[in-house]
Structures are given as C-alpha cells and as structure tokens.
Amino acid sequence: MTGHAPRNAPSLDAFWMPFTANRQFKAAPRLLVSAEGMHYRADDGRTVLDGTAGLWCVNAGHGRQGIAAAVERQLGTLDFAPTFQMGHPIAFEFAERLAAIAPGPDGGKLDRVFFTGSGSESVDTALKIALAYQRAIGQGTRTRLIGRERGYHGVGFGGISVGGILANRRVFPQLPGTDHLRHTHDPARNAFTKGQPAHGMELADDLERLVALHGAETIAACIVEPVAGSTGVLIPPTGYLERLREICTRHGILLIFDEVITGFGRLGAPFATDFFGVTPDLVTTAKGLTNGTIPMGAVFASRAVHDALMQGPDGIELFHGYTYSGHPVACAAGLATLDIYGQEGLLTRAADLSEDWAAAFHDLRGRKGVTDIRTLGLIAGIELASRPDAPGKRAYDVFVDCFARGLLIRVTGDIIALSPPLIVTRDQIGEMAETLGAAIDRAA
Numbered sequence: 001m002t003g004h005a006p007r008n009a010p011s012l013d014a015f016w017m018p019f020t021a022n023r024q025f026k027a028a029p030r031l032l033v034s035a036e037g038m039h040y041r042a043d044d045g046r047t048v049l050d051g052t053a054g055l056w057c058v059n060a061g062h063g064r065q066g067i068a069a070a071v072e073r074q075l076g077t078l079d080f081a082p083t084f085q086m087g088h089p090i091a092f093e094f095a096e097r098l099a100a101i102a103p104g105p106d107g108g109k110l111d112r113v114f115f116t117g118s119g120s121e122s123v124d125t126a127l128k129i130a131l132a133y134q135r136a137i138g139q140g141t142r143t144r145l146i147g148r149e150r151g152y153h154g155v156g157f158g159g160i161s162v163g164g165i166l167a168n169r170r171v172f173p174q175l176p177g178t179d180h181l182r183h184t185h186d187p188a189r190n191a192f193t194k195g196q197p198a199h200g201m202e203l204a205d206d207l208e209r210l211v212a213l214h215g216a217e218t219i220a221a222c223i224v225e226p227v228a229g230s231t232g233v234l235i236p237p238t239g240y241l242e243r244l245r246e247i248c249t250r251h252g253i254l255l256i257f258d259e260v261i262t263g264f265g266r267l268g269a270p271f272a273t274d275f276f277g278v279t280p281d282l283v284t285t286a287k288g289l290t291n292g293t294i295p296m297g298a299v300f301a302s303r304a305v306h307d308a309l310m311q312g313p314d315g316i317e318l319f320h321g322y323t324y325s326g327h328p329v330a331c332a333a334g335l336a337t338l339d340i341y342g343q344e345g346l347l348t349r350a351a352d353l354s355e356d357w358a359a360a361f362h363d364l365r366g367r368k369g370v371t372d373i374r375t376l377g378l379i380a381g382i383e384l385a386s387r388p389d390a391p392g393k394r395a396y397d398v399f400v401d402c403f404a405r406g407l408l409i410r411v412t413g414d415i416i417a418l419s420p421p422l423i424v425t426r427d428q429i430g431e432m433a434e435t436l437g438a439a440i441d442r443a444a
C-alpha cells in the first residue's frame, strides 16, 4: 500500500534521508509543509519560527513572490540550455550582477564567477581551480591542500578531505596529500565572547608548521570557513585571518574562504571577506545565492587566478563543469534574489541587528548547562555541557522541545546554532531567545 498513500500522508519508507538518523526520525517525524516570511507551517498546522533560515540559506525569508515569478517566467522562456561550448544570456547577466557585488575591495574584487549546483560542488571546484592555477603558473609540484580541524566543506571527496569532521575521515578514503590546521575553538580562553574572540591569532602560525613539515613548494591552497558554521559556530580570533592571509601570500599558497554560509549578508556585510577586510584568492558560495530556492553555487575567483588560466594554448582552460552550471532557472532565481537583497538592504541588515542579537542570546548565560555563547552578525552558537552517558542528547532534546513549541533551531553535537532569515524582527529575536532559554531549562 505504501505506493498509494494519499499525498498528505506519504509513507516515509522510500526516502533515505541525508544527514539524518533515519530510524529515529521515522519513528517520530517532523514535517514542514509550507512557509511564508519568517515562518514554517508543520503538518499538524502549527506555525514554526525559522531560527535557521532553512539551512543557512533562506536569507530573504520564505515565499518571496519576486523569485517565484522570475522562476515561472524563466521556465516558460528557456527552461534549460547547456553552458558547455554554448551559452545563454541570463548566465552572463547573473555573473555580471554578482561581479558587481563580488567579495573583495573595489579594484580587487574576486569578480570572475564559476557556477556550480551546490556548496559541495563549489568547494571541489575551488580546490580544482587552485590546483590548475598552480600548474598554469609553473608550480605544478604544488598539489597539497590544507584544511582545518572542525572545518566543513561539503561532501565531495575534495571537501571531506580538507574538512575536519572525523566521521567523514574514518569511513571514506581521502585525497592524498591533505593536511589540517588546528581549529581555533578555545573555550578556556574565549568563552562567552561577543564578536571575535581576543585569543588565538597565533593559531594561524600552524600553517608555518605545515610549510616547514611539507615544504611550501608542495602546497597549492589552504581553505577555511571564515566562520565555521556546521561544526558549531567557531568565530575566528581577532587577527587570525589576517595572519593566515599573510602567511599564504609569503609562501605562494592560495587562500580559499568557504563562504557557503557567510556569503550574502549573514555577518552584516555582503561577504565575510568584506566583513573581516581580508581578501582570499577564491571564495565559495551557494545557499543564499538563490535564497535557497533553486540549488546553485558559485565560486568567485580573483582576476589573477582567472587570468593565469586564460593564458595557455587554445582549448578548454579548466577541464571542469556541471550540466547545471549556470542553469537558467537558477540564474533567474538568483537575479530576483539579488533584487530583493538590494531593495531591502538585506546584505547589510545584520549589522544593524547584531548588537540586539548578541544581547538576546548572551542573556542565556548562567542558565544551567550552558558552557559558552558565541555571536557574530546574525549567527549564534550556544554550547551545552554534554551528558557523559549520552553526548549530543541534551542539545537534541532542546531541538525537539523547541520544535514542539514553535521554533526551528539546529544542533550539532551539544552545540545549538541559530541563523535566522535576515528579515528577522527584534521581537522575533526576543521570541527565539525566550523559547530557547525555556527549552534549555527543561533539558537541564
């Protein structure tokens, strides 16, 4: 009978859910059936405040009619066209619009854009561009890629190899020649910091250690998330990214910022690159690029990287791409998204709210079991003491409780992460902190 279940009560058997404890979920499912503005509606009719912008992606809020209309128009005009040895105008138009707001300072923007279908694809694309670039400039011995402990760079083999998640590294084989910086999380020195932590800049010198160990002439690129999201909101110490940039430059190593979550306004500037004033050579994005509506990613490259690859003999400069690179419908969604971001000032709105945001969540300090609170822009991480018998259980209980009471949060281990749509109101920020605080109390 499962194949004939009515639409409103589908069988849960066939869908093998990603990044989900399938058996646990299917025993007590949570289903979202519609969304508008700051809210989801659950299948039992309850309204749920979106504390996570979906999965860090619905930056302009849900149900944006401008995006829906643009997608519908595009589907009726040009539903698909290849971008291999062919083109279509909207991909060039979208890239041009992105170039105008690209990460980096005026005159030094990373304004060459390679389209992908997701964050994972953006990461693997950036790593391949870095390797191709080194080869193109006569540095073909540079094949090593450096990531960081507790980094998350998606699920491609490149991304898991430079990523720092042990569950990935234990189960799957790695790209040869990757290595990792230590992470910057240091609650002993930095707990309950608002904004960037004061201590830990010297951890960037880890890259010097790896240079000494492997030789600079073997290292192509170093990739970090400016703010690590998925592994628990790790905010870079003051001066850390600057130092990493300086070391990379000195040793001819390309610096890649993975801005899949920080891109498109999350910190109060269009990109973390702009927020921190540190310019890498490549920036990976996805998620907020289309407000989460149509899957799409983009890699921003500096002119220097791009132009080096355009110098060789005639032929394909970068032997890489996806069927859906520059998909016309995704480009339409992206252009409409940029219109909304521009009209509503959303790429900088987090800067206006970040003080109230920080105050609301730092107010939870002192609640039983809360060991750290970290905030930057419109991101918050609240760390709970793990139960020795069941690590992760305390935060998971908070997540389930919040959902039952109308708030969607995210948890990773015993860390709670919040990252609402950038249209969030001050009242809604207060509501999030209150619901969360009550759930933390109950879980204690």
Ligand code: PMP
Residues within 6 Å of the ligand: 118, 119, 120, 121, 123, 152, 153, 154, 155, 225, 229, 230, 258, 259, 260, 261, 286, 287
């Ligand atoms: N990089 C970062 C920093 C991310 O946060 C994510 C997704 N959370 C990815 C890459 C992978 O993106 P996707 O799930 O779209 O492949």
